[in-house]
Amino acid sequence: MRRWRFSKGHGTQNDFVVLLDRDNTLQPTVEDVRWLCDRRAGIGGDGLLRAVLARHVPEWDGDPSVWFMDYRNADGSVAQMCGNGVRVFVRYLLDEGLATGPEVPVATRAGLRPATVLPDGRIRVGMGQVAVGAGSVRVTTADGAAFDATPADVGNPHAVALTTGIEALDLTHAPRWEPADAFPEGVNLEFVEPRGERHVAMRVFERGVGETRSCGTGTVAVAAAARERLGGGDGVWTVDVPGGRVEVELSGDEATLTGPAVLVAHGEVTLPGH
Numbered sequence: 001m002r003r004w005r006f007s008k009g010h011g012t013q014n015d016f017v018v019l020l021d022r023d024n025t026l027q028p029t030v031e032d033v034r035w036l037c038d039r040r041a042g043i044g045g046d047g048l049l050r051a052v053l054a055r056h057v058p059e060w061d062g063d064p065s066v067w068f069m070d071y072r073n074a075d076g077s078v079a080q081m082c083g084n085g086v087r088v089f090v091r092y093l094l095d096e097g098l099a100t101g102p103e104v105p106v107a108t109r110a111g112l113r114p115a116t117v118l119p120d121g122r123i124r125v126g127m128g129q130v131a132v133g134a135g136s137v138r139v140t141t142a143d144g145a146a147f148d149a150t151p152a153d154v155g156n157p158h159a160v161a162l163t164t165g166i167e168a169l170d171l172t173h174a175p176r177w178e179p180a181d182a183f184p185e186g187v188n189l190e191f192v193e194p195r196g197e198r199h200v201a202m203r204v205f206e207r208g209v210g211e212t213r214s215c216g217t218g219t220v221a222v223a224a225a226a227r228e229r230l231g232g233g234d235g236v237w238t239v240d241v242p243g244g245r246v247e248v249e250l251s252g253d254e255a256t257l258t259g260p261a262v263l264v265a266h267g268e269v270t271l272p273g274h
């Protein structure tokens, strides 16, 4: 019988199950992740965050004393980065006494992400480089609405469609994109509308999850693509998501992401035998 301690938290309602696995011994399977993230049969979440000491992660070749965030989507797939997840991860490390703030560096598959707890409780994360691609892909939602979307890379892949009337879009099923081979490893799709100067609103259909209430890397992709397409320049961009609001600061090709992170539950879970 496998009985694991877990926490549950969210950042702008992008929610995660958090596991402590200091020595990298739990080895959750794809089925384990799917079950933990299942909102009816399991605990429920858009993804899983597993906290492993970096010295026990063979693929990490940086500072071995930091914590590594192993991120999995709700369907069990591995992703390079999760912007909302990093904030929840930092909150978890601090609450559990596993790190001391206000500065907390986090190892991820996209590299080291420095985080800072601000006096107002929000967490700011250095998101590294954001690269907006040339050209566009054609994205079609389940209701037949079609958009030109700009590719953007935040360590993980995104495509950003600037439009209006995002509330009406049908994101209950996965949108399609053309050319079909544009994103061989899948993509996170953001639908964005302008709200004011350096202020946009977005909805997102996440790779490996479906529509979520927020996506941190997505907000960075959106701010960078909007800067390129709408102007507005460097500085703080406000991004409204269904689950709240975050701030993305752009400075050239570097970005920081600031937003809330809360833990809502702690417990123990017995995994079904798969």
Ligand SMILES: N[C@@H](CCC[C@H](N)C(=O)O)C(=O)O
Pocket: 014, 047, 073, 078, 079, 080, 081, 082, 083, 084, 085, 156, 157, 188, 206, 207, 208, 209, 214, 215, 216, 217, 218
């Ligand atoms: N919600 C996350 C992104 C999670 C990974 C994404 N679904 C992917 O597969 O790349 C965020 O807050 O950035």
